[in-house]
Amino acid sequence: MLGTASPTRAWLLVEEPGPWGAGGVPESRLGPEVTESLRRTASALSARLLLVRRPGQAREDDGVRTLFRVTCTRGRERVLVRTCAAADVAAAAADDDGWTERPGNLLLVCTHGRKDWCCALRGRPVAQALAALAPDDVWECSHLGGDRFAASVLTLPTGWTYGRVDATDAVDLVAATAAGRVLPALARGRCSEAMVAQAADVHARLALGVDDVAALRPVAARRDGEDEALWHVDLADAPASAAPGGVLRVTVRRTAGSEAALLTCGAAQEQHPPAWDLVALVARQLPAG
Known part of the structure; x- marks a missing residue:
């Protein structure tokens, strides 16, 4: 799974209780004109658009929608939130006024079954388990990528x-997120980083037992001069014992993957998805000055 988080540094989340149809940004009761307007707003914000809804059974529609603008760039992470009438979603999303900063975290679970049925089958029990522990923070969301x-x-x-x-991972995931920790054994990567940096980060965390969310900040990444499949990634903010x-x-080495797999639950043929293998982990001194 390492290095498979879809790279983006910002998100636009729009509540739509459902149902959701097909497509990466799904068809919904919002209709094509509103959806296209939201796409344009997300593009202007250099953000990725997701639809979200509360977990569990369909609730009575009160006509109010919650919207989020989220920045994931390291050192500038924040969540902005606002509410609006359902009919005003497109205008509210594009309006720079009316947002307030929301403390804490959001946990989004992909349950977009019309995109890939396994996301709904496996995602909904996870969303419900998380919501039982942190009901204000948990939302189901449309297609995140990496259906397998x-x-x-x-x-x-x-x-x-x-x-x-x-x-069964819900307790650990809620506790780790609240405490500013990562669960490396389940991690795909940090979406604000390039995929090669994601892979290097998680490999280092697994090897060294590092779980602090602020640790291991990528500062450089380059291909090897002789072998283009090799990448060298430098990570700062490492434990002093590992890189004083x-x-x-x-x-890391990018490979075709040793095991064939179905890339989606609806796929008819197995393929070899790319993978990042750990080659070396070395502490390096920074040049003086």
């Missing part, structure tokens, strides 16, 4: 994305 890793969970505003989450006064250099 269902259930997928996105934690905001850090952008950490998890895969193959089970309902310097950085961790993580070398």
Whole structure:
């Protein structure tokens, strides 16, 4: 799963209780004109658009919608929120006024069954288990990507994305997110980083037992001069015992993947999805000055 979080540094989340239809940004009761307006707003914000809804059984529609603007860039993470009438969603999303900062975290679980049925089958029990622990923070969401890793969970505003989450992981996931920690064994990567940096980050966390969400900040990534499949990624803010006064250099190799798999639950043929293998993990001193 390492290095598979869809790279984006911002999100526009729009509540639509459902049902959701097909498509990466699904058809819904919003209609094509409102959906296209939301797409344009998201593009102007350099954000990715998701539809969200509360977990569980369909609730009575009160005509009020919740919207979020989320920034995942390191050091500038924040969640802005506002509400509006259902008929005013497009205008409210585009309006820069009327937003307030929301403390804490959001936990989004992909349950977009019309995109891939396994996301609904595996995602809904996870969403319900999380909501039982943190009801104000948990939302079902439309397509996150990486359907084969269902259930997928996105934690905001850090952008950490998890895969193959089970309902039994709910307690650990809620506790870790609230405490500013990562669960490396379930991590796909941090969406604000490039995929190679995501992979290097998670490999280092698994090897060193690092779970602090603020640790292991990518500062450089480059291809090897002789082998283009090799990448060298430098990570700062590492534990002092691992890289005293310097950085961790993580070398990873991009491969075709050793095991064939169905890339979606509805796929008819197995393929070899790309993977990032750990080659080396070395502490390096920073140059003086």
